[in-house]
Amino acid sequence: MTAPEMDGDQTLHSSLHSLRGEYEGIREIMRTRRKDMPQAQVKMNVRKASEKVSIIDVEGEFNAFAEVVLMDAYNQASDGQVRAIILNFEDLEYMNSSGIGLLVTLLIRINREKQKLLTYGLSEHYRSIFQITRLDDAIAIHESEEEAVRAANSL
Amino acid sequence: MTEESPPPSEEGKKQPRDAAFWAQRIERLEVSDVPEGAANVNVHGRREVGALQGFGKLWQKTYRVRLAGIDTTPEEVMRVWKEHFPEFQPPNSRFYPSMAGVAPGEVLFISASVGGMPVHTGVRVIYADNESFTVMTPEGHPESGWNTFSAYQDDDGVTVAQIQSLSRANDPIYEMGFRIVGSTEQERIWTHVLKSLAAHFSVNEPVTLEKACVDPKVQWSYVMNVWQNAGARSMLYTMAAPTRWIRSRIGRRNP
Numbered sequence: 001m002t003a004p005e006m007d008g009d010q011t012l013h014s015s016l017h018s019l020r021g022e023y024e025g026i027r028e029i030m031r032t033r034r035k036d037m038p039q040a041q042v043k044m045n046v047r048k049a050s051e052k053v054s055i056i057d058v059e060g061e062f063n064a065f066a067e068v069v070l071m072d073a074y075n076q077a078s079d080g081q082v083r084a085i086i087l088n089f090e091d092l093e094y095m096n097s098s099g100i101g102l103l104v105t106l107l108i109r110i111n112r113e114k115q116k117l118l119t120y121g122l123s124e125h126y127r128s129i130f131q132i133t134r135l136d137d138a139i140a141i142h143e144s145e146e147e148a149v150r151a152a153n154s155l
Numbered sequence: 156m157t158e159e160s161p162p163p164s165e166e167g168k169k170q171p172r173d174a175a176f177w178a179q180r181i182e183r184l185e186v187s188d189v190p191e192g193a194a195n196v197n198v199h200g201r202r203e204v205g206a207l208q209g210f211g212k213l214w215q216k217t218y219r220v221r222l223a224g225i226d227t228t229p230e231e232v233m234r235v236w237k238e239h240f241p242e243f244q245p246p247n248s249r250f251y252p253s254m255a256g257v258a259p260g261e262v263l264f265i266s267a268s269v270g271g272m273p274v275h276t277g278v279r280v281i282y283a284d285n286e287s288f289t290v291m292t293p294e295g296h297p298e299s300g301w302n303t304f305s306a307y308q309d310d311d312g313v314t315v316a317q318i319q320s321l322s323r324a325n326d327p328i329y330e331m332g333f334r335i336v337g338s339t340e341q342e343r344i345w346t347h348v349l350k351s352l353a354a355h356f357s358v359n360e361p362v363t364l365e366k367a368c369v370d371p372k373v374q375w376s377y378v379m380n381v382w383q384n385a386g387a388r389s390m391l392y393t394m395a396a397p398t399r400w401i402r403s404r405i406g407r408r409n410p
Contacts, residue, residue: 093172107207132179
Protein backbone atom coordinates (compact mmCIF):
# COMPACT_ATOMS: atom_id res chain seq x y z
CA MET A 1 0.00 0.00 0.00
CA THR A 2 1.14 3.53 -0.69
CA ALA A 3 1.30 6.15 2.06
CA PRO A 4 -1.95 8.00 1.08
CA GLU A 5 -3.82 4.68 0.94
CA MET A 6 -2.50 3.80 4.39
CA ASP A 7 -3.59 7.24 5.71
CA GLY A 8 -7.06 6.75 4.20
CA ASP A 9 -7.38 3.33 5.75
CA GLN A 10 -6.26 4.62 9.15
CA THR A 11 -8.80 7.46 8.98
CA LEU A 12 -11.54 5.02 8.07
CA HIS A 13 -10.44 2.65 10.81
CA SER A 14 -10.45 5.47 13.38
CA SER A 15 -13.89 6.59 12.28
CA LEU A 16 -15.28 3.09 12.50
CA HIS A 17 -13.74 2.64 15.91
CA SER A 18 -15.28 5.87 17.09
CA LEU A 19 -18.69 4.97 15.69
CA ARG A 20 -18.50 1.55 17.30
CA GLY A 21 -17.76 3.21 20.62
CA GLU A 22 -20.76 5.50 20.28
CA TYR A 23 -22.98 2.59 19.26
CA GLU A 24 -21.86 0.60 22.30
CA GLY A 25 -22.53 3.63 24.46
CA ILE A 26 -26.05 3.96 23.15
CA ARG A 27 -26.69 0.23 23.61
CA GLU A 28 -25.51 0.51 27.21
CA ILE A 29 -27.89 3.41 27.86
CA MET A 30 -30.82 1.39 26.43
CA ARG A 31 -29.80 -1.65 28.49
CA THR A 32 -29.71 0.48 31.61
CA ARG A 33 -33.16 1.90 30.88
CA ARG A 34 -34.64 -1.54 30.20
CA LYS A 35 -33.10 -2.83 33.42
CA ASP A 36 -34.80 -0.12 35.40
CA MET A 37 -38.25 -0.59 33.87
CA PRO A 38 -40.38 -3.49 35.07
CA GLN A 39 -42.98 -4.95 32.73
CA ALA A 40 -46.06 -2.86 32.05
CA GLN A 41 -49.30 -4.39 33.32
CA VAL A 42 -51.45 -2.73 30.71
CA LYS A 43 -52.84 -3.50 27.29
CA MET A 44 -54.01 -0.92 24.80
CA ASN A 45 -56.05 -1.58 21.70
CA VAL A 46 -56.40 0.98 18.95
CA ARG A 47 -59.46 1.25 16.72
CA LYS A 48 -60.99 3.83 14.44
CA ALA A 49 -64.33 5.45 15.18
CA SER A 50 -64.18 7.51 12.02
CA GLU A 51 -61.63 8.96 9.63
CA LYS A 52 -60.82 11.71 12.08
CA VAL A 53 -61.33 9.94 15.39
CA SER A 54 -59.34 7.08 16.95
CA ILE A 55 -60.10 5.24 20.17
CA ILE A 56 -57.53 3.70 22.49
CA ASP A 57 -58.99 1.07 24.82
CA VAL A 58 -56.97 0.96 28.04
CA GLU A 59 -57.04 -2.26 30.02
CA GLY A 60 -55.10 -2.82 33.23
CA GLU A 61 -52.81 -0.59 35.21
CA PHE A 62 -52.03 2.96 34.20
CA ASN A 63 -48.76 3.93 35.82
CA ALA A 64 -45.24 4.96 34.83
CA PHE A 65 -44.53 1.55 33.28
CA ALA A 66 -47.32 2.10 30.79
CA GLU A 67 -45.43 4.87 29.02
CA VAL A 68 -44.02 2.85 26.14
CA VAL A 69 -47.32 1.05 25.54
CA LEU A 70 -49.23 4.34 25.59
CA MET A 71 -46.90 6.11 23.20
CA ASP A 72 -46.93 3.16 20.81
CA ALA A 73 -50.73 3.17 20.91
CA TYR A 74 -50.80 6.90 20.26
CA ASN A 75 -48.45 6.57 17.30
CA GLN A 76 -50.70 3.88 15.92
CA ALA A 77 -53.87 5.89 16.57
CA SER A 78 -52.61 9.11 15.13
CA ASP A 79 -52.07 9.56 11.43
CA GLY A 80 -52.27 12.67 9.33
CA GLN A 81 -56.08 12.61 9.23
CA VAL A 82 -56.88 12.02 12.89
CA ARG A 83 -58.05 15.10 14.76
CA ALA A 84 -59.18 13.52 18.03
CA ILE A 85 -58.01 10.71 20.28
CA ILE A 86 -60.46 9.12 22.71
CA LEU A 87 -59.20 7.13 25.68
CA ASN A 88 -61.59 4.40 26.83
CA PHE A 89 -61.06 3.76 30.54
CA GLU A 90 -63.87 1.22 31.06
CA ASP A 91 -61.37 -1.53 31.86
CA LEU A 92 -58.98 0.58 33.89
CA GLU A 93 -58.02 -1.34 37.03
CA TYR A 94 -55.48 0.92 38.69
CA MET A 95 -54.01 4.38 38.26
CA ASN A 96 -51.47 6.15 40.42
CA SER A 97 -50.04 9.64 40.22
CA SER A 98 -47.43 8.58 37.66
CA GLY A 99 -50.29 7.61 35.40
CA ILE A 100 -51.60 11.15 35.71
CA GLY A 101 -48.20 12.43 34.65
CA LEU A 102 -48.38 10.20 31.58
CA LEU A 103 -51.71 11.71 30.63
CA VAL A 104 -50.22 15.19 30.87
CA THR A 105 -47.33 14.35 28.56
CA LEU A 106 -49.74 12.68 26.16
CA LEU A 107 -51.97 15.73 26.23
CA ILE A 108 -49.06 18.06 25.48
CA ARG A 109 -48.07 15.90 22.54
CA ILE A 110 -51.64 15.78 21.24
CA ASN A 111 -52.04 19.54 21.51
CA ARG A 112 -48.79 20.02 19.64
CA GLU A 113 -50.32 18.04 16.76
CA LYS A 114 -53.41 20.28 16.93
CA GLN A 115 -55.50 17.31 18.01
CA LYS A 116 -57.92 16.90 20.92
CA LEU A 117 -57.98 14.38 23.75
CA LEU A 118 -61.25 13.05 25.14
CA THR A 119 -62.14 10.25 27.54
CA TYR A 120 -65.05 8.06 28.52
CA GLY A 121 -65.61 5.07 30.80
CA LEU A 122 -64.15 6.69 33.91
CA SER A 123 -65.67 5.45 37.14
CA GLU A 124 -66.65 7.94 39.84
CA HIS A 125 -63.38 7.27 41.60
CA TYR A 126 -61.25 8.10 38.54
CA ARG A 127 -63.37 11.10 37.66
CA SER A 128 -62.61 12.36 41.13
CA ILE A 129 -58.91 11.88 40.45
CA PHE A 130 -59.20 13.90 37.25
CA GLN A 131 -60.81 16.65 39.33
CA ILE A 132 -58.23 16.48 42.12
CA THR A 133 -55.40 16.81 39.61
CA ARG A 134 -57.37 19.34 37.52
CA LEU A 135 -56.91 17.28 34.41
CA ASP A 136 -60.60 17.82 33.76
CA ASP A 137 -59.74 21.45 32.94
CA ALA A 138 -58.16 20.25 29.73
CA ILE A 139 -59.44 16.74 29.01
CA ALA A 140 -63.14 16.30 28.27
CA ILE A 141 -64.86 13.48 30.16
CA HIS A 142 -67.85 11.80 28.52
CA GLU A 143 -70.40 9.27 29.68
CA SER A 144 -70.21 6.88 26.77
CA GLU A 145 -68.38 6.04 23.59
CA GLU A 146 -71.25 7.41 21.50
CA GLU A 147 -71.16 10.71 23.30
CA ALA A 148 -67.38 10.96 23.06
CA VAL A 149 -67.33 10.15 19.36
CA ARG A 150 -70.11 12.63 18.69
CA ALA A 151 -68.19 15.33 20.55
CA ALA A 152 -64.98 14.44 18.73
CA ASN A 153 -66.63 14.55 15.31
CA SER A 154 -68.05 17.98 16.02
CA LEU A 155 -64.64 19.50 16.79
CA MET B 156 -58.83 20.25 57.25
CA THR B 157 -62.35 19.85 55.94
CA GLU B 158 -62.86 17.72 52.86
CA GLU B 159 -65.81 16.46 50.90
CA SER B 160 -67.17 13.10 52.05
CA PRO B 161 -66.01 10.20 49.91
CA PRO B 162 -68.13 9.43 46.88
CA PRO B 163 -70.50 6.50 47.33
CA SER B 164 -69.13 3.32 45.81
CA GLU B 165 -70.88 2.26 42.65
CA GLU B 166 -73.34 -0.56 43.06
CA GLY B 167 -72.05 -3.95 42.02
CA LYS B 168 -68.51 -2.72 41.43
CA LYS B 169 -65.62 -3.21 43.82
CA GLN B 170 -63.47 -0.25 44.72
CA PRO B 171 -60.26 -0.02 42.68
CA ARG B 172 -57.20 -1.06 44.68
CA ASP B 173 -55.80 2.45 44.48
CA ALA B 174 -58.92 3.99 46.06
CA ALA B 175 -57.46 4.25 49.56
CA PHE B 176 -54.28 5.90 48.34
CA TRP B 177 -55.83 9.03 46.83
CA ALA B 178 -56.84 12.15 48.72
CA GLN B 179 -60.41 13.40 48.58
CA ARG B 180 -61.37 16.12 46.20
CA ILE B 181 -61.49 19.61 47.69
CA GLU B 182 -62.28 23.01 46.26
CA ARG B 183 -59.72 24.92 48.34
CA LEU B 184 -57.16 24.11 50.98
CA GLU B 185 -58.54 24.57 54.46
CA VAL B 186 -56.16 24.42 57.38
CA SER B 187 -57.15 24.23 61.02
CA ASP B 188 -53.99 23.03 62.77
CA VAL B 189 -50.73 24.71 61.88
CA PRO B 190 -47.63 22.83 63.07
CA GLU B 191 -45.34 24.75 65.38
CA GLY B 192 -42.81 26.80 63.49
CA ALA B 193 -44.81 26.83 60.28
CA ALA B 194 -46.47 29.90 58.81
CA ASN B 195 -49.97 29.55 57.40
CA VAL B 196 -49.26 32.04 54.67
CA ASN B 197 -50.30 31.29 51.10
CA VAL B 198 -51.94 27.98 52.04
CA HIS B 199 -55.41 28.39 53.53
CA GLY B 200 -58.02 29.17 50.90
CA ARG B 201 -55.79 28.42 47.93
CA ARG B 202 -56.77 26.11 45.09
CA GLU B 203 -54.45 23.36 44.03
CA VAL B 204 -52.76 23.77 40.67
CA GLY B 205 -51.43 21.03 38.44
CA ALA B 206 -49.01 20.90 35.56
CA LEU B 207 -51.66 22.32 33.22
CA GLN B 208 -52.42 25.45 35.24
CA GLY B 209 -49.01 27.15 35.46
CA PHE B 210 -47.37 29.80 33.30
CA GLY B 211 -43.86 28.59 32.43
CA LYS B 212 -42.31 25.81 30.39
CA LEU B 213 -43.24 22.32 31.53
CA TRP B 214 -40.31 20.28 32.78
CA GLN B 215 -40.05 16.68 33.86
CA LYS B 216 -37.05 16.09 36.10
CA THR B 217 -36.15 12.69 37.50
CA TYR B 218 -33.61 12.38 40.28
CA ARG B 219 -32.41 8.94 41.33
CA VAL B 220 -30.03 7.39 43.78
CA ARG B 221 -29.24 3.67 43.86
CA LEU B 222 -29.04 2.36 47.38
CA ALA B 223 -26.38 -0.13 46.41
CA GLY B 224 -24.67 -2.40 48.91
CA ILE B 225 -27.50 -2.63 51.42
CA ASP B 226 -30.35 -5.04 51.86
CA THR B 227 -33.54 -3.02 52.03
CA THR B 228 -36.92 -2.91 50.34
CA PRO B 229 -38.74 -0.07 48.60
CA GLU B 230 -41.38 -0.23 51.33
CA GLU B 231 -38.79 0.23 54.07
CA VAL B 232 -37.16 3.13 52.22
CA MET B 233 -40.55 4.81 51.78
CA ARG B 234 -41.42 4.26 55.44
CA VAL B 235 -38.21 5.96 56.51
CA TRP B 236 -38.64 8.73 53.94
CA LYS B 237 -42.13 9.59 55.16
CA GLU B 238 -41.10 9.45 58.79
CA HIS B 239 -38.02 11.63 58.36
CA PHE B 240 -39.15 13.79 55.46
CA PRO B 241 -38.39 17.18 57.08
CA GLU B 242 -34.98 16.03 58.29
CA PHE B 243 -33.78 15.20 54.79
CA GLN B 244 -34.39 18.74 53.57
CA PRO B 245 -31.58 21.30 53.23
CA PRO B 246 -31.52 24.13 55.80
CA ASN B 247 -33.04 26.64 53.37
CA SER B 248 -36.11 24.49 52.71
CA ARG B 249 -38.06 23.53 55.82
CA PHE B 250 -41.08 21.25 55.69
CA TYR B 251 -43.64 21.02 58.48
CA PRO B 252 -45.95 18.01 58.21
CA SER B 253 -49.16 17.77 60.20
CA MET B 254 -49.51 15.30 63.07
CA ALA B 255 -50.79 12.72 60.59
CA GLY B 256 -47.57 13.04 58.63
CA VAL B 257 -47.33 12.13 54.98
CA ALA B 258 -50.77 10.71 54.27
CA PRO B 259 -53.39 11.33 51.56
CA GLY B 260 -55.04 14.70 52.03
CA GLU B 261 -52.52 16.09 54.51
CA VAL B 262 -50.86 19.47 54.03
CA LEU B 263 -47.12 19.94 54.42
CA PHE B 264 -46.21 23.52 55.19
CA ILE B 265 -43.03 24.90 53.66
CA SER B 266 -40.78 27.75 54.72
CA ALA B 267 -37.99 28.24 52.25
CA SER B 268 -35.46 30.79 51.23
CA VAL B 269 -35.10 31.28 47.49
CA GLY B 270 -32.25 33.58 46.52
CA GLY B 271 -32.41 35.09 49.99
CA MET B 272 -36.14 35.75 49.64
CA PRO B 273 -38.49 34.02 52.11
CA VAL B 274 -41.22 31.87 50.59
CA HIS B 275 -43.95 30.50 52.86
CA THR B 276 -46.22 28.05 51.13
CA GLY B 277 -47.20 24.38 51.31
CA VAL B 278 -48.14 21.30 49.33
CA ARG B 279 -50.89 18.72 49.75
CA VAL B 280 -50.36 14.98 49.61
CA ILE B 281 -52.72 13.79 46.88
CA TYR B 282 -51.47 10.21 46.68
CA ALA B 283 -49.60 7.94 49.07
CA ASP B 284 -49.04 4.20 49.07
CA ASN B 285 -46.31 1.95 50.47
CA GLU B 286 -43.85 2.77 47.73
CA SER B 287 -44.54 6.35 46.77
CA PHE B 288 -46.28 9.59 47.59
CA THR B 289 -47.16 12.59 45.48
CA VAL B 290 -47.66 16.19 46.49
CA MET B 291 -49.51 18.84 44.54
CA THR B 292 -48.85 22.55 44.74
CA PRO B 293 -51.26 25.38 45.60
CA GLU B 294 -51.72 28.72 43.90
CA GLY B 295 -48.74 30.98 44.54
CA HIS B 296 -46.23 28.19 45.00
CA PRO B 297 -43.12 28.63 42.80
CA GLU B 298 -44.20 25.55 40.86
CA SER B 299 -47.49 24.41 39.44
CA GLY B 300 -47.56 20.62 39.30
CA TRP B 301 -46.62 17.47 41.13
CA ASN B 302 -43.62 15.94 42.84
CA THR B 303 -43.59 12.18 43.28
CA PHE B 304 -41.28 10.54 45.77
CA SER B 305 -40.89 6.81 45.22
CA ALA B 306 -38.75 3.74 45.71
CA TYR B 307 -38.52 0.68 43.51
CA GLN B 308 -36.22 -2.25 42.82
CA ASP B 309 -34.31 -2.41 39.59
CA ASP B 310 -33.49 -5.63 37.75
CA ASP B 311 -30.33 -6.07 39.80
CA GLY B 312 -32.41 -6.14 42.96
CA VAL B 313 -31.04 -2.77 44.09
CA THR B 314 -33.53 -0.39 45.66
CA VAL B 315 -33.62 2.96 43.92
CA ALA B 316 -35.05 6.10 45.51
CA GLN B 317 -36.49 8.56 43.04
CA ILE B 318 -37.97 12.05 42.96
CA GLN B 319 -39.86 12.97 39.83
CA SER B 320 -41.11 16.47 39.26
CA LEU B 321 -43.60 17.39 36.54
CA SER B 322 -44.25 21.09 36.83
CA ARG B 323 -44.14 24.59 35.41
CA ALA B 324 -43.20 27.87 37.01
CA ASN B 325 -46.45 29.22 38.41
CA ASP B 326 -46.12 32.77 37.09
CA PRO B 327 -43.77 34.96 34.99
CA ILE B 328 -41.72 36.08 38.00
CA TYR B 329 -40.96 32.50 38.97
CA GLU B 330 -40.28 31.57 35.35
CA MET B 331 -37.70 34.31 35.09
CA GLY B 332 -36.23 33.26 38.41
CA PHE B 333 -36.01 29.62 37.33
CA ARG B 334 -34.32 30.53 34.07
CA ILE B 335 -31.73 32.70 35.75
CA VAL B 336 -30.91 30.79 38.91
CA GLY B 337 -33.90 29.01 40.36
CA SER B 338 -33.76 25.69 38.56
CA THR B 339 -30.21 25.10 39.74
CA GLU B 340 -31.30 25.83 43.28
CA GLN B 341 -34.25 23.48 42.93
CA GLU B 342 -32.00 20.73 41.58
CA ARG B 343 -29.65 21.28 44.49
CA ILE B 344 -32.51 20.84 46.96
CA TRP B 345 -33.71 17.52 45.57
CA THR B 346 -30.17 16.25 45.17
CA HIS B 347 -29.59 17.09 48.82
CA VAL B 348 -32.77 15.23 49.81
CA LEU B 349 -31.72 12.04 48.03
CA LYS B 350 -28.19 12.27 49.36
CA SER B 351 -29.57 12.66 52.89
CA LEU B 352 -31.92 9.72 52.41
CA ALA B 353 -29.07 7.59 51.11
CA ALA B 354 -26.81 8.69 53.99
CA HIS B 355 -29.52 7.50 56.42
CA PHE B 356 -28.90 4.04 54.98
CA SER B 357 -25.13 4.60 55.08
CA VAL B 358 -24.96 4.77 51.31
CA ASN B 359 -22.84 7.30 49.47
CA GLU B 360 -23.85 7.01 45.82
CA PRO B 361 -24.17 9.79 43.26
CA VAL B 362 -27.56 11.27 42.45
CA THR B 363 -28.40 11.21 38.75
CA LEU B 364 -30.68 13.70 37.06
CA GLU B 365 -32.58 13.34 33.81
CA LYS B 366 -34.54 16.34 32.63
CA ALA B 367 -36.79 16.86 29.67
CA CYS B 368 -38.71 19.90 28.55
CA VAL B 369 -42.15 18.40 27.94
CA ASP B 370 -43.69 21.64 26.75
CA PRO B 371 -41.42 24.53 25.73
CA LYS B 372 -44.32 26.99 25.41
CA VAL B 373 -45.30 29.34 28.20
CA GLN B 374 -49.01 29.66 28.90
CA TRP B 375 -49.90 33.34 28.72
CA SER B 376 -53.46 32.58 29.80
CA TYR B 377 -52.03 32.03 33.30
CA VAL B 378 -49.97 35.23 33.47
CA MET B 379 -52.29 36.59 36.18
CA ASN B 380 -51.12 33.85 38.53
CA VAL B 381 -48.61 36.50 39.55
CA TRP B 382 -51.23 37.97 41.92
CA GLN B 383 -50.90 34.87 44.06
CA ASN B 384 -47.10 34.86 44.08
CA ALA B 385 -46.13 33.35 47.43
CA GLY B 386 -42.68 34.93 47.34
CA ALA B 387 -44.05 38.46 47.10
CA ARG B 388 -46.71 37.80 49.73
CA SER B 389 -44.18 36.16 52.03
CA MET B 390 -41.97 39.22 51.71
CA LEU B 391 -44.87 41.43 52.79
CA TYR B 392 -45.62 39.04 55.64
CA THR B 393 -41.99 39.23 56.80
CA MET B 394 -41.93 43.02 56.52
CA ALA B 395 -45.08 43.19 58.63
CA ALA B 396 -43.50 41.15 61.45
CA PRO B 397 -42.67 44.26 63.58
CA THR B 398 -46.29 45.40 63.32
CA ARG B 399 -47.52 41.99 64.46
CA TRP B 400 -45.07 42.08 67.37
CA ILE B 401 -46.28 45.51 68.48
CA ARG B 402 -49.90 44.37 68.24
CA SER B 403 -49.19 41.31 70.34
CA ARG B 404 -47.50 43.46 72.98
CA ILE B 405 -50.44 45.86 73.06
CA GLY B 406 -52.79 42.91 73.25
CA ARG B 407 -50.95 41.56 76.32
CA ARG B 408 -51.02 44.92 78.09
CA ASN B 409 -54.71 45.44 77.39
CA PRO B 410 -56.31 42.00 77.65
